[in-house]
Amino acid sequence: MAVYYNDSDPAACAWLRDLIAAGHLPAGEVDERSILDVEPSDLRGFAQCHFFAGIGGWPYALRLAGVAEDRPVWTGSPPCQPFSQAGKRKGQDDDRHLAPAFLRLVAACRPELVFGEQVASAAVLGPSGRTVGTTAEGAAGWAWFDALAADLEAASYAVAAADLPAAGIGAPHRRAETTDPSKTRKPPAPKLKPVPEAAVTAVGDTLREQGLSVPAVGGGGTFLQAKTANEVLKAQERRIRLSRLKGELIERARALALVFRLAREERDAWVTWPARAAALMAAELSASCRDATGQQITVEPAAMQKVLERHVRAHLDELAEVRPDFR
Numbered sequence: 001m002a003v004y005y006n007d008s009d010p011a012a013c014a015w016l017r018d019l020i021a022a023g024h025l026p027a028g029e030v031d032e033r034s035i036l037d038v039e040p041s042d043l044r045g046f047a048q049c050h051f052f053a054g055i056g057g058w059p060y061a062l063r064l065a066g067v068a069e070d071r072p073v074w075t076g077s078p079p080c081q082p083f084s085q086a087g088k089r090k091g092q093d094d095d096r097h098l099a100p101a102f103l104r105l106v107a108a109c110r111p112e113l114v115f116g117e118q119v120a121s122a123a124v125l126g127p128s129g130r131t132v133g134t135t136a137e138g139a140a141g142w143a144w145f146d147a148l149a150a151d152l153e154a155a156s157y158a159v160a161a162a163d164l165p166a167a168g169i170g171a172p173h174r175r176a177e178t179t180d181p182s183k184t185r186k187p188p189a190p191k192l193k194p195v196p197e198a199a200v201t202a203v204g205d206t207l208r209e210q211g212l213s214v215p216a217v218g219g220g221g222t223f224l225q226a227k228t229a230n231e232v233l234k235a236q237e238r239r240i241r242l243s244r245l246k247g248e249l250i251e252r253a254r255a256l257a258l259v260f261r262l263a264r265e266e267r268d269a270w271v272t273w274p275a276r277a278a279a280l281m282a283a284e285l286s287a288s289c290r291d292a293t294g295q296q297i298t299v300e301p302a303a304m305q306k307v308l309e310r311h312v313r314a315h316l317d318e319l320a321e322v323r324p325d326f327r
Contacts, residue, residue: 003028003069004046005053006035015055025056026069035101040108049111051076051102058115072112076102080119099148107155107242114152118144120163153231154238270312278305 003026005016013032019025026048031038035051043049047070050058058075067073079096106114149159240249279301289297 002046003059004031004043004049005029005056005059006031006033006038006049006051007053008032008034009054012054016053019056025059026063035098035105038105040105043105043109047072049074049105049109051105052078052098073115074106074109074111074113075115077117078102099144100151103148103151103155106152106157110155114157116148150234150238153235154242267316270316274305274308274312278302278308281308 005013005028007013007016007030010032013030016025016030020027020030028048029046030053031042048059048062050056051074053059053075054077058077062073062075063069076099078099081096102116145161149161152159282299282301282304285299285304286297289295289299
């Protein structure tokens with residue numbers, strides 16, 4: 001089964017073809033289109049797919065690790081310029097922030113394993129992700145890895161990450177001080193702020209819905225419980241978003257409009273039914289009475305219509321008290 005390579009840089013694609021021809025990389029198809037133009041149907045028949053392939057670092061690493069070429073593995077190394085300290089650091093507002101496009105294909109095709117890499121900046125790991133033993137001030141804000149993990153977990157993937165410096169594999173690069181375990185520092189005393197009771201209650205409600213342990217009444221909650229509740233809510237939000245994209249969910253306002261229209265059409269059908277059925281029912285009732293008594297008994301259609309209209313409207317009045325509940 002062939003391997004799929006994707007990179008929008010023609011020079012990188014030329015390198016890939018040369019490396020494949022030389023036998024350094026697995027044989028496969030090289031696609032020069034932007035990942036934004038790739039559809040899930042284009043990837044059928046490929047066991048391994050490598051996006052932002054560059055000169056084939058990931059497939060070469062998989063070969064060195066002894067991973068079979070027919071094992072379903074995807075790799076993706078989205079552009080680092082939006083998050084690198086050397087770039088303009090526009091983050092998710094940068095046009096080169098293409099991780100969502102990669103995750104769209106992952107969610108649609110669901111490969112067994114997915115590998116990727118990104119620079120270990122604050123925008124990727126969060127304000128405190130690059131500093132051992134420190135606490136970030138202010139709101140947590142947006143972080144690339146948090147968004148990535150949330151999308152993958154919503155697609156039922158287990159997610160993990162590791163900060164791997166170049167020095168860890170013998171490269172002559174200065175190892176970042178904040179990642180050196182031999183240079184730990186005492187963390188500063190945290191600035192504790194009172195937590196609103198409503199927030200503690202919300203954490204307890206979320207954990208209780210998932211069958212997890214909840215904070216004791218009046219006893220507050222731990223950071224781990226709050227973080228667990230936050231991750232549960234993010235997973236639920238992603239699951240709802242995914243269900244909406246699949247067409248399994250619709251907006252509440254639209255549902256109400258559809259139910260109202262259906263109820264109105266059914267009401268109109270019932271209101272006009274006595275006029276349509278009265279004559280036929282009067283004739284059938286007259287025939288039944290004549291057969292039962294042997295006497296000529298005539299039921300007037302107009303009288304039958306009035307009786308039917310009275311009972312139908314009474315029934316519709318009862319149904320009018322029913323209200324749909326979309327909570």
